[in-house]
Amino acid sequence: MDNYYVLVVDDEKEIRDGIEIYLKNEGVTVLKAKDGIDALEILNEHQVHLIILDIMMPRLDGISATYKIREKKNIPIIILSAKAEDTDKILGLQVGADDYITKPFNPMELVARVKSQLRRYVTFGTYEGINKxxxxxxxxxxxxxxxxxxxxxxxxxxxxxxxxxxxxxxxxxxxxxxxxxxxxxxxxxxxxxxxxxxxxxxxxxxxxxxxxxxxxxxxxxxxxxxxxxx
Amino acid sequence: MDNYYVLVVDDEKEIRDGIEIYLKNEGVTVLKAKDGIDALEILNEHQVHLIILDIMMPRLDGISATYKIREKKNIPIIILSAKAEDTDKILGLQVGADDYITKPFNPMELVARVKSQLRRYVTFGTYEGINKxxxxxxxxxxxxxxxxxxxxxxxxxxxxxxxxxxxxxxxxxxxxxxxxxxxxxxxxxxxxxxxxxxxxxxxxxxxxxxxxxxxxxxxxxxxxxxxxxx
DNA sequence: CATCAAACTTAAGAAATTCTTAAGAATTAT
DNA sequence: ATAATTCTTAAGAATTTCTTAAGTTTGATG
The missing domain is CATH 1.10.10.10 (Winged helix-like DNA-binding domain superfamily/Winged helix DNA-binding domain)
Structure with missing residues (x-):
């Protein structure tokens, strides 16, 4: 999983740092943002292969961020959320997310889902960024x-x-x-x-x-x- | 979601038929199999874009089936299971599944996840494309x-x-x-x-x-x- | 502007890593 | 049983990486 860049967006520092540790362990390079606005900025400046996005955030929430990201980039988005409500999951997926995980989550499951997404969609260089x-x-x-x-x-x-x-x-x-x-x-x-x-x-x-x-x-x-x- | 063929593999008839109703409602054509062996046969005969696969099945279980399917086809696989254990999820994803849903599940969530996978599958063209x-x-x-x-x-x-x-x-x-x-x-x-x-x-x-x-x-x-x- | 220290450049060889290749054992197919 | 395929092992070749140490440039200072 070297050479992959994952952007973690969450307003809680502990969550960001926790996820970072697990992903780094897999060789992934981790970028971090504390809300949707910051995330969009980072996306403009850095190459990113996958985004992990919290739903509940100040300024620009996860669902709205998903919309905006999709307008520009077609990279996999995994939504992370405390809401376990089915309707939220469905909304998230409909809006264009590729996966949805509810907090509290097992970090190993998150890693498995990240790898699953990267394996399928990023290994083959048909999309933006990789072949630039x-x-x-x-x-x-x-x-x-x-x-x-x-x-x-x-x-x-x-x-x-x-x-x-x-x-x-x-x-x-x-x-x-x-x-x-x-x-x-x-x-x-x-x-x-x-x-x-x-x-x-x-x-x-x-x-x-x-x-x-x-x-x-x-x-x-x-x-x-x-x-x-x- | 027209023109898509989804294979539903589960040993319980009610589950197969239930999923069928929801997917048909989205315009998807549904094929059904009662276990892994049957599923492999159908895969040989029909074009299939996505598989929904129960883990607990007689003859050939879901994990083993995932292996065998992956050997031949690179289509999205969604594993369906009564096991909510994290280790099972992780195993399933590692083995090559693209998503994992635990029973009991909200049919609308299943539909949302199916659509999410199909959307990706098409945009990235990972499916067995034209034989150029x-x-x-x-x-x-x-x-x-x-x-x-x-x-x-x-x-x-x-x-x-x-x-x-x-x-x-x-x-x-x-x-x-x-x-x-x-x-x-x-x-x-x-x-x-x-x-x-x-x-x-x-x-x-x-x-x-x-x-x-x-x-x-x-x-x-x-x-x-x-x-x-x- | 002469002098000094810090920062940068360069060269060469030792150490470590990565690749190639061959030969044979284990496995799988016919 | 035979053949074909796949995997393991291991030794040597090729390449890369690191270390050391000496040289050069730059910017500051008196």
């Missing part, structure tokens, strides 16, 4: 093929190199500190591994830059970190 | 005949080899990790079977590649997995 190609001034990234090209030429990247490039390219323009990069790519806290990242940056530049000493794409922001030029 | 021939630079795959050719020459593949090739060819360009391949082809979680896949890859290359050491079609992506060249 990012193009930044001749540097392109094709996620499904895990392929990067510079002016049409395929660049052969190692897995770590690829992950770094994918991180920077999907968030082009944003600066990532070495620590952030390490945590995102290795999925563990960074402890004295600053130079490890630096070495990989070097290798990447060697491969994607015409003149690695004057990088055009992968730029340093002194004292802060690295970013990919938009 | 895929041609990738001289390597062709004809699903209906389960036949693979290289420059016109038929290649004799074993069932597992064929499944791997079909997976990779229908998603040409996309990289599959060894785990993904295992899960898709064997329909079960991959546990220490990495090299099993590797060996099959070797055998396939032997058959489809002119020079297996420098594969033209079935390429490795180091540290990530394998893919079929577009």
């Amino acid at each position: 190609v990012i193009d930044l001034n001749g540097l392109t990234l094709e996620k499904s093929a895990k392929e990067v090209t510079v002016h049409g030429e395929t660049v052969k990247l190692t897995p770590i190199e690829y992950k770094i490039v994918e991180l920077l390219m999907t968030n082009a323009g944003r600066v990532f500190s070495i620590n952030e990069i390490y945590e995102q790519v290795w999925n563990e806290p960074c402890y004295n591994a600053e130079n490890t990242v630096a070495v990989h940056i070097r290798k990447i530049r060697e491969k994607i830059e015409i003149d690695p000493k004057n990088p055009r794409y992968l730029k340093v922001v002194w004292g802060i970190g690295y970013k990919m030029e938009k | 021939v895929i041609d990738l630079n001289g390597l062709t795959l004809e699903k209906s005949a389960k036949e693979v050719t290289v420059h016109g020459e038929t290649v004799k593949l074993t069932p597992i080899e064929y499944k791997i090739v079909e997976l990779l060819m229908t998603n040409a360009g996309r990289v599959f990790s060894i785990n993904e391949i295992y899960e898709q082809v064997w329909n079960e979680p991959c546990y220490n079977a990495e090299n099993t896949v590797a060996v099959h890859i070797r055998k396939i290359r032997e058959k489809i590649e002119i020079d297996p050491k420098n594969p033209r079609y079935l390429k490795v992506v180091w540290g990530i997995g394998y893919k079929m060249e577009k």
